Amino acid sequence: YCIMCVCVLYYVGVCVLYDVCVYSMMCVCVSVCECYSWPAVARGCDALIISPRADHPLSYLPPLLTNLLLSPPSPSTHSGPIAVILCPGWEKAQTVAEILDELQASHTFHPITVLLGVAKDEAKTVKIPKNCLLLVTTPFSLLRLISCHCFLFLRLSHLILDQADLLYTLAPEQMSSILQHFQKVSSGGGQVLAVSRHWSDHMEGLLTNHMSAPCVVITLPEEAALYAGVHQRTLLALETNRASMLLEGLDLSPEHGQKTLIITNTVEEVEQVFKVVKTTSALCLKAHQASTDLFEASIEQWRKDVGPGTQVILVTTDVCVRALGVRDATCVVHYGFPTSRRLFGRRLFSMAANFRNLLEQETPAPQSLLIISERNARHVPGVLRYLERTPALLPPELLSFAQGVLLAHEQSRAGRPLCIALKSFGLCSRGSSCPDRHQFDPQQDRSLLPSRITLCPKVLPLCVKTASVFCGRILSQSDDGFEKLSVAMATYYSEESADAKELVVGGLYGLKQDQCYHRVRVLCEPQQRGGPFLGVPVCLVDEGREQEVRFHQLRQLPAHLQLLPEQAVEMVVCGVRPTDSEPSWNPEVTRVISQQVRGHQHQARVVFSLGNTVFLDPMVKVRWIPGVKTCINDHDVRRLILDTGKGTSNPEHLALLKDLCQGGGAPPPVQVVPGPDGIGCVRLHPQVRWYETADRVVVTLKLTDPEQQTCDFYPDRVVYSGSVGGRWFRADLALSGTVAPDACSWTLRGRQPVLLLLKEPATRWNQLLTHKNPLVSYDLEHWEEEEEEKEDATHRGMEIPPSKACIPGDTGYIPEDTGLYT
CATH class of the missing domain: 3.40.50.300 (P-loop containing nucleotide triphosphate hydrolases)
Known part of the structure; x- marks a missing residue:
């Protein structure tokens, strides 16, 4: 020890x-x-x-x-x-x-x-x-x-x-x-x-x-900084404009003595920043791993007392900060973006000597200045979650920027199933930590049961997942698919019974249990390999329950039995949720409901459906009295849950689900419009880049080789639609200025749609749309070209058009890299 x-x-x-x-x-x-x-x-x-x-x-x-x-x-x-x-x-x-x-x-x-x-x-x-x-x-x-x-x-x-x-x-x-x-x-x-x-x-x-x-x-240094009341500031800048934003963020005439630490990611950045800051009135020092001979001189100068009105600045890297052992900085500038929470905390710990102690008298709070550019987009959501826990004022551009990244991250979950908490209660308390999908997908969530569901069907729960979510079958008097399936499987296996030869994840097999045959799907690879008694996790697709079986119990399933539709559906009881803000049901409640519900027929009313899931309100067990043409209600499942005392009413449940499907519950917003064949279908909003000249606006839609395109121009509005890979995109752009519709046009440039809008009158636009949209941003590549033209024109003594004097405020750049701040 x-x-x-x-x-x-x-x-x-x-x-x-x-x-x-x-x-x-x-x-x-x-x-x-x-x-x-x-x-x-x-x-x-x-x-x-x-x-x-x-x-x-x-x-x-x-x-x-x-x-x-x-x-x-x-x-x-x-x-x-x-x-x-x-x-x-x-x-x-x-x-x-x-x-x-x-x-x-x-x-x-x-x-x-x-x-x-x-x-x-x-x-x-x-x-x-x-x-x-x-x-x-x-x-x-x-x-x-x-x-x-x-x-x-x-x-x-x-x-x-x-x-x-x-x-x-x-x-x-x-x-x-x-x-x-x-x-x-x-x-x-x-x-x-x-x-x-x-x-x-x-x-x-x-x-x-x-x-x-x-x-x-x-x-945790980053948590200690919150305890110490470190004042957090953020600056948004283009990657090519960080140096000038740095000078704007520095306090070069402080009232009290200041020690500012500027931390970069590379040695080259140290030299660049040092040259820029050296032109100011502050005392500037530098230290990096490529010139260790400067260490002693820099740290000796840094450790000297600082008088009122003096600003000492040290430019260095993360490696050197640890070697120098700096703990008395009054301000840390993150010129190079910290790529993790741990690295961010280490930098903040450079001000530990000036951290506030709540149990002692107040001292001036140290400051942290974070410079964010478009290259740091994938870290913005994590940074925002941290900054929201501070009293710092968050710029609207940062919030819009983060929303765009979250949209892209949510789209990366497109292949995941819809969140079970979202279906059970209308909302998910886990937020971004939940791995499942939280937005409506017309392909996955389209109801699969329109022809098999009546308004008030009889349902048979066979598997109880939670107190309000079951799996089972919908019983139909006219067409009992499960009975036909059972007969077909019994007939087939009475003549042939071939053992499964190989194990394929997602494959369908036959299984005999309790003198009955079932169709099962292999869920994942077994944890161990070898032997006929290998445990295989499977799902009984016609009942909905999961269990582990032995490999030797699986049988080959013929193609004509694999093609028959799955009989199990997921059932959700509407309008109820756990008490006391619990994110999930207490097992005691699930056990009580399971004893009352599993294996018993219920009469239900279907109020909504998503994919293979039906939402029921009410769900009642009906019992016929022998010899009398009447029936009584044994119990209402929703009432059973409330009577346990650990469930409460959730009147917004169904409204939240419908809002989700209409695009209001989770980003990105979708819009149902008539497709080319007249059938209503969902449009995804494409990413849009734009820039302007003195008399026109150029809008580029980030779609590659779109088909079935249409584009309509109006004085204050442009509507574009087209399909890519079977997915429909639609952009309804409410313009911040007016254009001449007859003079506007569109074409394909570089395999992407480009809209040319003629201004009327020819004035500068501060933004493309009347309201900010995270999927619409300024064309940064064209902005670099404008900067070069501006410099050339300045050298020639030419006047710069007003439209190129400043970058528009409509930001929302979404890069392809959508990783999160970890």
Whole structure:
């Protein structure tokens, strides 16, 4: 063990004496964050911990359990837990409970997990054992417990906030009430422990109002910069214009002494920036790996005290920043774009000596200046997510730029299935981290069941995925496709039964189970190879359920049985979602619904359909009374979910789905218009590049070899349509100026459509459209040509036309590289 580990083992190792198996976890070296935080937590001090591992319960449980063992509760007439672990949802609460069980904490602390719904009197019926010292729950459930059993929490002395940033995001009002109650019960003498991967503004109030002399441990420099209040600024510039934008962003006449660090990506950039900055009044230094002889002189000059009104600038690279060990910069300029969060954090840590401490007096906040060009487009969404957590003012151009990149990233998911959360609840809480598709695709999402569905069909759920999503069959009296399929398969395999020879992912095979034959599709490659007893994950395509079978059970499936349509459909119960902002259903709810629904016929009404999915409202189990020509409703599935107390009404569900299909739910917007054959079809909006001269506007549509093109010109509007590779594109451009329709024309240039618009009158346009569109941007390549013409004309003493005096404000360039900031 390292010295730090031995120091921590002194506190944690005591747990072994009390039958808590913490020693087994100490067989690996603890992280730097744990080396600093565990001693404080084990002593019972208030602490705020922000680190990459903070979302794992093992980052705080060992020292917490040590403290609980070494400081047992004093004898009193009250019972109830002395520690409460608050989790953001049922999944995290279940994870904490499992780890406590692995640590054998039940022998001493008798922990229990309480997850309450909104059912009437549910909180009153909860029984907490008298010997329970540790409670795992959520903010919503804890408040319901306190409202009914407030006397059970009179000896509460430890409050642990697991993933504190999410707790404040999901339940800010509940967190405020819980902290106020804890402060009254503990009389300010309890321990508050908050762990998180990210800093949030709510934590500032937590530190100043609810913690006493806390230990703050932050191992992520970019999160430390948020804690320290580093002022973030952004500048948008063309790649060829970064140097001039740099000079505009520098404060060359500061009121106080300033030390500015300009960080580039290459040695060549260091030399270029140094030449530009050297022309200013500031003291400029440089240091890079190609001239190590400058290191000593540069760092000696940098370490000197800076007087009022003085600006010292050091131009260097990321490699040299670490070698120089700079920690006292007052401003960091990211001339070379940081390609990762870790690199961005390292640069910000160069100002660590000037970071603000919330627990001490205010100091001037250091600054970070980020220069963004069109080459950095793939990192913009990640940068934007970080900047949104700061009070920085975000320029509209940056927001438009990021929206265009997100559009392109969403289009890259075109082959993925539609997000199940989107179908189940109308929205997805995972955002950009969700790998599935979040926009409507007319090819994949076109309803496949128009001829097999009546308005009120009978449905038979055979597989329960979640509490509101099932797989099964739609029963039809006139045409029972499943019975015909079963007969055909039984007839075929009674005569022939050839074993599967090879395994193909996505291939259809036959399978015999319980004297019945099924068609199955292989989902993925087995994790292990070899032998007839190899486990193969498959999906029963006529029932919808997934399972693992043995390779020797698979049979060859003839072509005429493969061509028959799949009988299973996906069913979604509309208008219901989990309570307490949970992203998914609690397994208890799914288990209750499965017992009532699976294998039973239901009468349903189809209100919507997407692909192979039908949306039902209502879905009712109908039971006929023998001997009487009447029936009764056993249950309504939606009502069953609500009665569990862990489901709530979701009236916007269907409206959100319809909005998605109409293009408002997720980008890019689509528009249904008549196609060449008169049938309504969807148009995708093409990417558009434009530039202007004194009397005309040239618009290029980024489509290669389009077919069936049409283009109509109006005084203030241009409408173009065409198809590429079977996909239709349509651009309805509402122009910011007026044109002469009769004098306008269009042609193919370089295999792409080019529109020539004659201005009327001939005035400069600040933008092409009346409203910004992320798919429309200025032609940057032509702008470079204009810059050269401008320089030549200046040397010749010619007057520059007003249209070439500045770049238009309608930006939204979308490059082909759409990777995300990681």
